[in-house]
Amino acid sequence: MEVLAACHVHSKWSYDGSWSLKELSAEFGRRGYRVLMMTEHDRGFTEARFEQYREACSKASSKEILVMPGIEYSDTENRVHVLVWGSVPFLGEGLPTIKMLEGVKDANGMAVFAHPSRRDAWKCFEPFWSDRFLGIEVWNRKYDGWAPSQTAPELVQTAGAIPFVGLDFHTERQLFPLAMALELRGEVSEETVLEALRSRRCGARAFGHSLSEGIVHKALPVLKMAERSRKMGASMVKRSKGRRTK
Numbered sequence: 001m002e003v004l005a006a007c008h009v010h011s012k013w014s015y016d017g018s019w020s021l022k023e024l025s026a027e028f029g030r031r032g033y034r035v036l037m038m039t040e041h042d043r044g045f046t047e048a049r050f051e052q053y054r055e056a057c058s059k060a061s062s063k064e065i066l067v068m069p070g071i072e073y074s075d076t077e078n079r080v081h082v083l084v085w086g087s088v089p090f091l092g093e094g095l096p097t098i099k100m101l102e103g104v105k106d107a108n109g110m111a112v113f114a115h116p117s118r119r120d121a122w123k124c125f126e127p128f129w130s131d132r133f134l135g136i137e138v139w140n141r142k143y144d145g146w147a148p149s150q151t152a153p154e155l156v157q158t159a160g161a162i163p164f165v166g167l168d169f170h171t172e173r174q175l176f177p178l179a180m181a182l183e184l185r186g187e188v189s190e191e192t193v194l195e196a197l198r199s200r201r202c203g204a205r206a207f208g209h210s211l212s213e214g215i216v217h218k219a220l221p222v223l224k225m226a227e228r229s230r231k232m233g234a235s236m237v238k239r240s241k242g243r244r245t246k
């Protein structure tokens with residue numbers, strides 16, 4: 001059974017999230033997703049709060065959509081971010097990346113390198129991390145915009161990782177047709193989702209097409225141009241607001 005998962009999603013449980021878990025499950029369910037792979041920021045979490053969060057995700061789940069708890073860990077410099085899912089206890093805030101990855105490995109969790117283009121985080125990637133990461137984000141809606149990362153593909157190849165796409169959802173501005181297609185064996189559950197990912201029965205999609213399809217590659221020049229225009233427009237709006245407030 002193939003299902004679509006929205007990855008890298010933040011709710012009000014994150015310090016900068018704006019939607020509740022219930023609101024997210026309703027909106028993404030309406031858009032055809034069967035799995036929400038949540039990734040709340042580690043800031044402000046404790047082991048006790050993480051357990052409360054897990055329970056909240058369970059309550060927000062339904063027959064239509066699974067809300068899957070996860071944490072986005074950031075290093076001491078807030079440069080390297082890692083998305084983590086699975087039966088991993090809360091590991092702490094602002095940990096050195098290698099210490100955090102060791103904790104994920106010991107708990108048999110799953111780690112994905114987030115938005116490598118943000119603050120040139122890809123330059124921090126250590127070769128010995130490769131066997132600790134199942135995936136690497138090749139397209140992050142919040143930081144890459146309307147076109148995929150230019151630096152991630154080489155990193156994916158070097159690490160032998162699964163190409164991931166993530167919304168980095170905080171507000172409705174990050175709603176975008178990106179998804180991970182998962183081939184599940186059994187009912188939709190946290191266990192079957194993790195098993196499909198570990199077995200690499202998955203693929204990144206944009207606009208309903210696999211990133212490896214020719215139609216996506218042909219669209220890249222247009223997407224890059226659209227992203228440049230979007231950034232220019234956003235910059236003009238920002239400057240205009242700045243002038244009005246002076």
